[in-house]
Amino acid sequence: MMATFFQQLVNGLSIGSVYALIALGYTMVYGVLRLINFAHSEVFMMGAFSGYYSALMLGFDPAHPAEFGLLRAALVLAVSMIACALLGLLIERLAYRPLRSARRLTPLITAIGVSILLQNLGILFFGANPRPFPMIVPETRYEVGGVVLTNIKLLIFAVSAVLMVVLHWLVQKTWTGKAMRAVSVNLSAAKLMGINANKVIAFTFVVGSALAATGGILFGLDQAKIEPLMGVLVGLKAFVAAVLGGIGNTMGAAAGGLLIGVAEQMTAGYLSADYRDAITFAILIGVLLVRPEGLFGSSKIEKV
Amino acid sequence: MKPPPLRSRKLSRPLTLLLGLWLAAGLLGALGTLTGCKQRPDENATGPIVVGAYLSMTGSMATFGESSKRGAVIAVEEANQRGGVLGRKIELVVLDDQGRAEEVGNAVLRLIDVNGAVAIMGEVASTLSLVAGRIAQRRKIPMVSPSSTNTAVTQIGDYVFRVCFLDPFQGYAMAKFAREKLKISRVAILKDVRNDYSLGLADAFEKAFKRLGGSIVGIESYSAGDTEFSAQLTKLKPSLPEGLYVPGYYTEVGGIARQARRLGIKAPLMGGDGWESPELRNIGGADIVGSYYSNHFASDQPTPRATQFIAAYRAKYNEAAPALAALGYDATLAIIDAIRRAGSTHPKAVRDALATTKELDAVTGKLTLDANRNPVKPAVVVRVTEAGEVFEAEVPPE
Numbered sequence: 001m002m003a004t005f006f007q008q009l010v011n012g013l014s015i016g017s018v019y020a021l022i023a024l025g026y027t028m029v030y031g032v033l034r035l036i037n038f039a040h041s042e043v044f045m046m047g048a049f050s051g052y053y054s055a056l057m058l059g060f061d062p063a064h065p066a067e068f069g070l071l072r073a074a075l076v077l078a079v080s081m082i083a084c085a086l087l088g089l090l091i092e093r094l095a096y097r098p099l100r101s102a103r104r105l106t107p108l109i110t111a112i113g114v115s116i117l118l119q120n121l122g123i124l125f126f127g128a129n130p131r132p133f134p135m136i137v138p139e140t141r142y143e144v145g146g147v148v149l150t151n152i153k154l155l156i157f158a159v160s161a162v163l164m165v166v167l168h169w170l171v172q173k174t175w176t177g178k179a180m181r182a183v184s185v186n187l188s189a190a191k192l193m194g195i196n197a198n199k200v201i202a203f204t205f206v207v208g209s210a211l212a213a214t215g216g217i218l219f220g221l222d223q224a225k226i227e228p229l230m231g232v233l234v235g236l237k238a239f240v241a242a243v244l245g246g247i248g249n250t251m252g253a254a255a256g257g258l259l260i261g262v263a264e265q266m267t268a269g270y271l272s273a274d275y276r277d278a279i280t281f282a283i284l285i286g287v288l289l290v291r292p293e294g295l296f297g298s299s300k301i302e303k304v
Numbered sequence: 305m306k307p308p309p310l311r312s313r314k315l316s317r318p319l320t321l322l323l324g325l326w327l328a329a330g331l332l333g334a335l336g337t338l339t340g341c342k343q344r345p346d347e348n349a350t351g352p353i354v355v356g357a358y359l360s361m362t363g364s365m366a367t368f369g370e371s372s373k374r375g376a377v378i379a380v381e382e383a384n385q386r387g388g389v390l391g392r393k394i395e396l397v398v399l400d401d402q403g404r405a406e407e408v409g410n411a412v413l414r415l416i417d418v419n420g421a422v423a424i425m426g427e428v429a430s431t432l433s434l435v436a437g438r439i440a441q442r443r444k445i446p447m448v449s450p451s452s453t454n455t456a457v458t459q460i461g462d463y464v465f466r467v468c469f470l471d472p473f474q475g476y477a478m479a480k481f482a483r484e485k486l487k488i489s490r491v492a493i494l495k496d497v498r499n500d501y502s503l504g505l506a507d508a509f510e511k512a513f514k515r516l517g518g519s520i521v522g523i524e525s526y527s528a529g530d531t532e533f534s535a536q537l538t539k540l541k542p543s544l545p546e547g548l549y550v551p552g553y554y555t556e557v558g559g560i561a562r563q564a565r566r567l568g569i570k571a572p573l574m575g576g577d578g579w580e581s582p583e584l585r586n587i588g589g590a591d592i593v594g595s596y597y598s599n600h601f602a603s604d605q606p607t608p609r610a611t612q613f614i615a616a617y618r619a620k621y622n623e624a625a626p627a628l629a630a631l632g633y634d635a636t637l638a639i640i641d642a643i644r645r646a647g648s649t650h651p652k653a654v655r656d657a658l659a660t661t662k663e664l665d666a667v668t669g670k671l672t673l674d675a676n677r678n679p680v681k682p683a684v685v686v687r688v689t690e691a692g693e694v695f696e697a698e699v700p701p702e
Contacts, residue, residue: 004538007567011534062589130555132586141566148567223531224562225587233529268535273525274497276535 003146008269009262014153014222016261017160021215022238023245023253024167025208031184031248032204034104038111039091041235042118043209047084047216048133048226049126054079055134065135073136077217081210088209092202122228130227133220156218163211164254170207171250180204184248233277237264240284246297255295352395353388353649355380355639356421358411358436360403360428368428368628372450373398375625375632376425378616379640389644396636397421401432408435416445422649423448423639423658428628430454437464446642446655450635451600451628453501453577458677463651465658465677467634467666469701471501474576474598475508475551477683477699481596482547482574483516485685485697491574492522492545494536494560496552499528505551505576521545530556533563540569547571553578558587565591572596580627585688595688601627601668602684602695613667624692627668634666638673669698 022044029037054076060068095114099107140151171177179200182190191197219234220226241260245252260280267279287294357376359369380396388394397419399411408427415421416439423446427433433452440447441461449457449466453474458464469477482488491513496502510520521543524536537560540548548564550557550573561573573595580599585592603614603624613633617625641664642657643649664671669681680701686693 004542007538008535011532011538015532129583130558130587132558132589139566141568143568150566219531223559224589225531225559229529230531265532265535268532269539273530273536274527276530276532277527 004269006145006147008265010147010149010153012262012265013258014156014261015265016241016258017156018215018219018222018257019234019238019241019261020254020257021160021163021211021218022235023241023257024164024250025212026239026242027245027247027250027253028180028204028208030242031250032180032187032201033096033107035096035107036111036239036247037091037096037205037208038108038235038239039095039114039118040208040212041231041238042115042122043084043088043091043231044212044216044219044235044238045122045226045228045231046087046118047080047209047213048220048230049122049216049228050083050213051076051080051136051217051220052131052133052226054083055136060134060136062132062134066138068134068136068138070137076136077214080213080217084209084213084216085206088205088212089202092205097198097201119228119232126228128228130225133224133226135221135224137221152218152221156222159214159218160254163214164250167207167211167250176200176203237277237280240280243284244287244294246294249294249296252294252296350392352393353390353643354395354397354419354421355636356412356415356419356424357396357398357636358401358408358415358424358426359398360432361398361400363403365403365429368451369400369403371626371628372426372428372632372635374617374621375450375629375634376636378613378620378629379633379636382616383637383640389640390647390649394640401427401436403429403432405432405435408432409439412436412439413443416440416443421445422643422651423654425450425632425635425639427452430457433457433464433466434460437461440464444655445651446639446658448635448638448658450631455504462659462677463655465638465673467638467668467671467679468600468631469681469683470678471504472508473701474683475505475510476512476702477598477685478505478549478551478574478576478596479509479512479516479518480699481598481685481697482549483513483518486547486572486596488546488571489518490521490543490545491518491547491549492524492540492543493520493549494524494526494533494540494552495550496528496556497525499552501576501578502551502553506549509549509551526552526556526560528553528556531559533560534567537564537567537569541567545569545571547574549574551576551578554581554584554587558584558589558592561588561592561595577627580693585690585692588688590690592688593690596685596696597688597693598683598685598699599627599693600683601625601630602686602693603627604695605684606695607669609665610667630667634668634671637666638664638671 025040058072095110096107142149179195183197183200241256242253245256264276264279268276359372361369380394384393401408401411415424425448428451430452433449437460441463446463451468453468453471455470458466493506495506522540526533548571550560557579575597577599579597614625638661642654646653646657661673672680674680682698682700684698685696687696
């Protein structure tokens with residue numbers, strides 16, 4: 001019984017880590033632009049597919065996954081992060097920057113449009129059929145007291161934890177992070193202080209998209225299957241995670257992701273898998289009703 | 305602005321004329337169809353007998369349509385090599401319904417009215433067969449579906465037939481195989497709650513497996529499109545199932561197999577014809593190997609009739625024959641056989657002959673149609689291996 005519980009917990013934390021990585025992108029962009037970047041879940045999908053193609057180009061052989069080596073696996077991750085960073089940059093430059101001075105609803109609708117566009121481009125170029133994700137890191141199983149762990153799950157925890165710490169350091173301790181926070185507090189005041197707001201916003205998109213790419217690769221490794229519409233539900237849940245943690249708050253997004261992951265796994269494990277998705281959105285409604293600023297958000301009054 | 309009355313009156317004259325012409329054309333067309341119905345161009349003719357097929361040749365289900373068509377083409381070619389039927393050649397006319405319900409009606413009506421089809425063959429997807437079946441029934445043209453397994457299809461009326469088994473039978477076939485060939489008694493079920501097909505199979509399996517003395521140790525569900533199944537599998541694991549029945553589509557089964565193995569569930573997975581796709585092994589990898597599923601046909605089926613078809617298919621298309629091609633062949637064969645036995649191309653006579661199809665030597669087994677126009681025929685169980693699916697057993701009808 002305890003083994004089953006811990007097994008569900010481990011699996012919940014693992015999927016939650018992926019939600020957290022994606023939620024960070026939502027929350028950072030919201031922080032600087034007050035924009036919910038719905039295209040972010042498609043950046044996650046593109047991350048998985050760029051991982052797929054770069055692994056094949058680097059000579060991945062499905063018959064001998066062990067020969068690929070960790071160096072090339074790291075290279076796949078790097079390529080995918082760079083590709084998604086460029087994609088994020090492109091989306092920001094083409095779709096959002098021209099609308100910087102428009103009303104807030106306009107970029108939001110544009111974001112939905114970009115999201116649908118990327119989904120359909122995915123179907124067009126990759127095909128709607130699911131594909132096997134190359135196991136660039138061969139899987140090993142460990143069993144501890146009846147709980148099964150895999151090196152992939154451990155990798156997911158480790159990579160997510162490291163990236164979150166790096167991000168926290170980046171936002172809190174570096175000059176760029178300070179600029180990001182300044183833009184987040186007041187865009188025009190930040191500009192008057194000599195901060196190149198466009199550069200800071202672009203940088204935010206680069207970082208968020210690179211994190212989403214990492215999420216895409218880890219998700220692909222864990223689920224072994226990728227498809228052009230994979231980002232829809234995962235992205236939506238990550239968005240809920242960001243709201244739960246307090247949108248605009250990086251630590252909150254990380255905590256929200258883990259909480260959502262565990263909540264849905266426990267619901268599926270102890271109640272019914274039919275409520276797996278329902279619980280996520282029940283949480284969203286609950287948070288919006290009871291504590292709209294989220295668990296870690298500050299409840300400052302916003303001037304509109 | 306003031307409306308210019310003169311100009312509008314001038315314009316109205318040609319408009320009326322056009323309207324009149326259009327009405328007249330419509331009336332003529334309607335008359336033409338009416339007479340066409342009474343006196344079909346095909347009656348007592350000497351040209352080829354037209355067998356129509358409506359299939360998804362483009363769109364997301366294009367591979368289904370292509371496979372079915374290839375089977376039908378072989379059936380027609382073989383019949384023509386033997387001199388055709390009633391001293392006339394057979395012509396297969398295939399129209400594309402694009403896999404869309406709104407196109408199916410057009411395709412079927414064109415086959416009947418323009419091409420003068422004696423009988424029609426199609427579709428794979430049950431939703432499309434249900435649309436076409438109603439038209440065929442209304443126009444009293446016999447229709448044979450090659451591979452629509454939904455129970456409702458042949459319930460449309462006495463002009464609608466099929467040559468594949470129904471959903472509930474697959475559940476029974478796998479239960480029987482599990483009990484008698486695999487000799488297992490504890491099975492857990494993981495079904496797709498968003499899919500009637502999956503629920504139907506799961507239900508039939510559960511009933512049959514219990515009736516045969518086995519026990520169902522757990523039932524869990526997922527939704528098509530899910531990627532995370534570990535919660536359900538973790539829950540099922542302590543009940544120590546000897547087999548896991550997953551009557552879903554190949555899109556999810558590969559992931560389920562992987563996650564089950566990773567959690568230490570070593571029992572074989574079992575499923576239905578929704579598993580048939582090369583993607584199954586691509587995604588499931590080594591973890592799906594050793595699993596079983598029920599199907600209409602195996603591409604290495606050891607019966608002489610199947611061997612002959614497989615060879616003919618390979619000679620023409622240079623690949624292994626999929627089940628849908630075998631069923632396309634059988635549906636067309638049943639139509640040709642009925643025309644021959646009817647001794648006439650009159651749709652009513654062909655329908656009556658189809659209804660009495662008995663012990664027809666078809667590729668997917670001896671074909672007999674029952675009073676509900678459904679076949680009484682065996683299912684095959686195939687095993688997934690590294691190299692592909694291999695024939696494992698044949699399960700006779702209940």
